[in-house]
Amino acid sequence: xxxxxxxxxxxxxxxxxxxxxxxxxxxxxxxxxxxxxxxxxxxxxxxxxxxxxxxxxxxxxxxxxxxxxxxxxxxxxxxxxxxxxxxxxxxxxxxxxxxxxxxxxxxxxxxxxxxxxxxxxxxxxxxxxxxxxxxxxxxxxxxxxxxxxxxxxxxxxxxxxxxxxx
Amino acid sequence: xxxxxxxxxxxxxxxxxxxxxxxxxxxxxxxxxxxxxxxxxxxxxxxxxxxxxxxxxxxxxxxxxxxxxxxxxxxxxxxxxxxxxxxxxxxxxxxxxxxxxxxxxxxxxxxxxxxxxxxxxxxxxxxxxxxxxxxxxxxxxxxxxxxxxxxxxxxxxxxxxxxxxxxxxxxxxxxxxxxxxxxxxxxxxxxxxxxxxxxxxxxxxxxxxxxxxxxxxxxxxxxxxxxxxxxxxxxxxxxxxxxxxxxxxxxxxxxxxxxxxxxxxxxxxxxxxxxxxxxx
Numbered sequence: 001x002x003x004x005x006x007x008x009x010x011x012x013x014x015x016x017x018x019x020x021x022x023x024x025x026x027x028x029x030x031x032x033x034x035x036x037x038x039x040x041x042x043x044x045x046x047x048x049x050x051x052x053x054x055x056x057x058x059x060x061x062x063x064x065x066x067x068x069x070x071x072x073x074x075x076x077x078x079x080x081x082x083x084x085x086x087x088x089x090x091x092x093x094x095x096x097x098x099x100x101x102x103x104x105x106x107x108x109x110x111x112x113x114x115x116x117x118x119x120x121x122x123x124x125x126x127x128x129x130x131x132x133x134x135x136x137x138x139x140x141x142x143x144x145x146x147x148x149x150x151x152x153x154x155x156x157x158x159x160x161x162x163x164x165x166x
Numbered sequence: 167x168x169x170x171x172x173x174x175x176x177x178x179x180x181x182x183x184x185x186x187x188x189x190x191x192x193x194x195x196x197x198x199x200x201x202x203x204x205x206x207x208x209x210x211x212x213x214x215x216x217x218x219x220x221x222x223x224x225x226x227x228x229x230x231x232x233x234x235x236x237x238x239x240x241x242x243x244x245x246x247x248x249x250x251x252x253x254x255x256x257x258x259x260x261x262x263x264x265x266x267x268x269x270x271x272x273x274x275x276x277x278x279x280x281x282x283x284x285x286x287x288x289x290x291x292x293x294x295x296x297x298x299x300x301x302x303x304x305x306x307x308x309x310x311x312x313x314x315x316x317x318x319x320x321x322x323x324x325x326x327x328x329x330x331x332x333x334x335x336x337x338x339x340x341x342x343x344x345x346x347x348x349x350x351x352x353x354x355x356x357x358x359x360x361x362x363x364x365x366x367x368x369x370x371x372x373x374x375x376x377x378x379x380x381x382x383x384x385x386x387x388x389x390x391x392x393x394x395x396x397x398x399x400x401x402x403x404x405x406x407x408x409x410x411x412x413x414x415x416x417x418x419x420x421x422x423x424x425x426x427x428x429x430x431x432x433x434x435x436x437x438x439x440x441x442x443x444x445x446x
Binding site for chain 1: 200201202203204205206207208220224225238240244245246247248300302304307321322323324325326327328329330331332333334335358359376392393394395396397408409410
């Protein structure tokens, strides 16, 4: 509702300025007012959500630690997993019932101490069209390949997710 | 006026200079850094030399955004897949070469819109056809300071930072281009996310088709299923269109149906193609 009030105020300001311009001229003068109405698209990451595998302690055996798109981590067998896990959640707004596609990379490489690397495969929940109110959401989860001799330390990586308008 | 009508009224309104755009861009709830708004969502240049795109920072913090040209190709499932610069064909390279835009990197405080100017300089001997790139808007993540990184005594920590953005197609049409479309092979498929109404949408001609799909019971005005923004790009002649069927609509999707494909309302909303069928 507040959106509408802002738009209404803005359009009355525009109308007033157009009328003002009109009044300054002869009574028969016409004025053109032009405005393009543009469709918009927004993408936001939900506050406090990141793809988070939690803390992992190696025990000398390789394991793939998986966090689903619902943020739930699958049970760890040969490594010790602790702490909360999470998936990255995104919100999309745009035109009602508009088709969209997502581009999520298949994998991402994380770099750690002394050039150590780790690979994670990514997957996202499906988003093929926005709903009748123009809203949509998707989540990104992943599977992290932990090597038997994975060096301890902090690993960082980035991945690019795009919402593609057709 | 309906609520939906009001919503449409409140859409981003750009005109009478950028100041007006700044006035009426809706204020979104503050979210994480890097959140963004882009308008319009599709650009077609059919003889025009250029246009402007609005980028707005709708996050709570100042963010730096990068704008880049990407290539995408449509698959037979209607998805867009990334095409690297090495894989680009002649048409895609030509599209990239004729588009100029600025700025390519911009730092914006919260709720600060910025116009990105885009111009086209087509070479004199450009063959007729449809040329397309996808403009990618994305936030550049802030560099993490070493102090911020969690040091683990035992085991390791993972920090995966998503860079997220939006791509919109920029389509340049050269010459008199035509396209027609046809619908065939409608069916219900059971997917992972429940039943889907599926059909094949084919295209002939030298440009893309784009519009709205409405699935109706014959003789009724209100569509059972509707989706906007269904495109068939020139690199493919046929694609699958798959519409999720809500549970309450499943029972009604039987008997004589019609599938209609309309152009978007802002360019006239004309019927592109229509098919009648009986679904058992």
